[in-house]
Amino acid sequence: MLDVKDLKVEFLSRPGKMAVDGVSFHMDDGEILGLVGESGSGKSVTARALSGLLVKSQVNYQGTITIDGREMLDTDRESIRDLQGTKLAVVFQEPMTALDPVMKIGPQVEEALRVHHPEMSAEEMRTRALEAMKQAELYDVEQLYDKYPHTLSGGMLQRVCIAAAIISEPSLLIADEPTTALDVTTQAHIIALLKRINKEKGTSILFISHNLAVVHALCHKIIVMQKGKIVEHGNVEDVYTNPQHQYTKQLLAAIPRRDKRY
Amino acid sequence: MNKKTRKTSNFFLRTGTVLTIFMLALILLGMVWTPYDPAAMDGSARLKPPSFEHIMGTDNFGRDLFSRVLEGAGNTFVIALCIVLIGITAGTIIGAISGYAGGAIDEVLMRICDAVTAFPNVMLALVLIAIFGSGDTNVIWVLGILFVPSYAKVVRSEFKKQKSLNYIKSARLMGAGPLRIIFIHIMPNIWSVLFPTLIIGFNNAVLAEASMSFLGIGVSANKPSLGRMLMEAQNFLIGGAPWYAISVGLTIVLLILGFSMLGEGLSQRGRDN
Numbered sequence: 001m002l003d004v005k006d007l008k009v010e011f012l013s014r015p016g017k018m019a020v021d022g023v024s025f026h027m028d029d030g031e032i033l034g035l036v037g038e039s040g041s042g043k044s045v046t047a048r049a050l051s052g053l054l055v056k057s058q059v060n061y062q063g064t065i066t067i068d069g070r071e072m073l074d075t076d077r078e079s080i081r082d083l084q085g086t087k088l089a090v091v092f093q094e095p096m097t098a099l100d101p102v103m104k105i106g107p108q109v110e111e112a113l114r115v116h117h118p119e120m121s122a123e124e125m126r127t128r129a130l131e132a133m134k135q136a137e138l139y140d141v142e143q144l145y146d147k148y149p150h151t152l153s154g155g156m157l158q159r160v161c162i163a164a165a166i167i168s169e170p171s172l173l174i175a176d177e178p179t180t181a182l183d184v185t186t187q188a189h190i191i192a193l194l195k196r197i198n199k200e201k202g203t204s205i206l207f208i209s210h211n212l213a214v215v216h217a218l219c220h221k222i223i224v225m226q227k228g229k230i231v232e233h234g235n236v237e238d239v240y241t242n243p244q245h246q247y248t249k250q251l252l253a254a255i256p257r258r259d260k261r262y
Numbered sequence: 263m264n265k266k267t268r269k270t271s272n273f274f275l276r277t278g279t280v281l282t283i284f285m286l287a288l289i290l291l292g293m294v295w296t297p298y299d300p301a302a303m304d305g306s307a308r309l310k311p312p313s314f315e316h317i318m319g320t321d322n323f324g325r326d327l328f329s330r331v332l333e334g335a336g337n338t339f340v341i342a343l344c345i346v347l348i349g350i351t352a353g354t355i356i357g358a359i360s361g362y363a364g365g366a367i368d369e370v371l372m373r374i375c376d377a378v379t380a381f382p383n384v385m386l387a388l389v390l391i392a393i394f395g396s397g398d399t400n401v402i403w404v405l406g407i408l409f410v411p412s413y414a415k416v417v418r419s420e421f422k423k424q425k426s427l428n429y430i431k432s433a434r435l436m437g438a439g440p441l442r443i444i445f446i447h448i449m450p451n452i453w454s455v456l457f458p459t460l461i462i463g464f465n466n467a468v469l470a471e472a473s474m475s476f477l478g479i480g481v482s483a484n485k486p487s488l489g490r491m492l493m494e495a496q497n498f499l500i501g502g503a504p505w506y507a508i509s510v511g512l513t514i515v516l517l518i519l520g521f522s523m524l525g526e527g528l529s530q531r532g533r534d535n
Contacts, residue, residue, distance in 0.1 A: 051435055052435075053431065053434070053435070056367065081437040081438075081439060083437075083439035084434070084435050084436060085436035085438075086437065088435075089435070090432070090435045092428055092431070096428060096433045097429060098429055098431075099432070100429045100433070101429070102450045103447070103450070110439065111432075111433060111438065115436055115438050115442065116436045116437060116440075130322045161432070164432075164436070170450070253480055
């Protein structure tokens, strides 16, 4: 469902240095793909390209990205906007800043519907928002609907963001380090939630992280990136038990070892 | 810090609110009732000092100063309000476009604003009035346009700040278009900054109107306005009737002070939150 072919991205502010250098990969329906690498490895830039956030005046890019057969990269703003909030949804690293501080939770969960289905009645939107919030494992959703973001904890805000992302039933959910800003127990809950959404709705998830333990717990496949290039690509178990590339070995060796798996 | 201590510690906000409400009440009163007809002359009561009959005294035509101050403050208030409305409407639109679009559009709009602000306001107003002629509407338009850049700059810088924040990125990722982002997402978020600016701008508008009238190019001569009354009062400042200038001047000071304190108090509260 997602095809990336020979993606190259170069920042105009640093010419000659490719942030993403010829990345190609494929994602099947219902797959969870982990994209790992250190800071500056190009994983977040890849995610930005996938979510249609690259700005022509700041970067040079080439290659193709197709989501469900629709070209994402080399197209106009209108058709990118058409995909965003319908087929594609993104969850960010910082749930505290990802929500509009002066808008109530409910309308923010409904955002994708409000944008793409202006004809939908307020009642129907509310029903769907409450439903999405329940699916994101939020409780007392009726009360939450009328609350403002600053009254919620980080973990709850991340669930709200996930609810907003899944309300439109996207085929691809890009999660850009969604657990990094959260404490460990909350992380585990969010991971479990993403897993459940993937299982129940068949949503493909592109999970970007530098935390290999989390990726191991969640993903089916893994891509390891270094300096803008893919250095290793395969099933999570294979890569973890038998890493081929030196960089992957180093990354795995850097995981704090524990007896129990996370 | 709990809410109670913060509220009681905001001296500016409290005093400003009380003063502003008091002045607005007087202005409203002046619109429906004045003790005397502001235009009625009384030859037997010229330049009378304040008394129980005329609490601010009378002017050189024997007109009741308190009645005139009430009506004049009302005129000044309405004119300042119109000026601010023009300034804030155009300023918000220009600032929003400039801050949201960025790049060349931003550059062009901001340079135009710079060009306008490069001249001293009153001088530019004098020139424009000389070209287009005086009269209430012209004064309002000219001053309103002169106020546009200051609002445009505030709105622009807020838009630039908000635009880069994550929640705007999220909204864009939901497919929201520019208009939706500007009006539904950014505008409500900059209101807390815009409101104090609006109040301070209102002050400047009162002062600008008063200075224009003082120079004799403000509102038409048959209407009392605070600036015009101050100009007339200066002839009697020494020797004749100092209460004339004092009562008018004090009204301007109280009006400005109230709004200044309210604006300062509000932005202080904005900073605290």
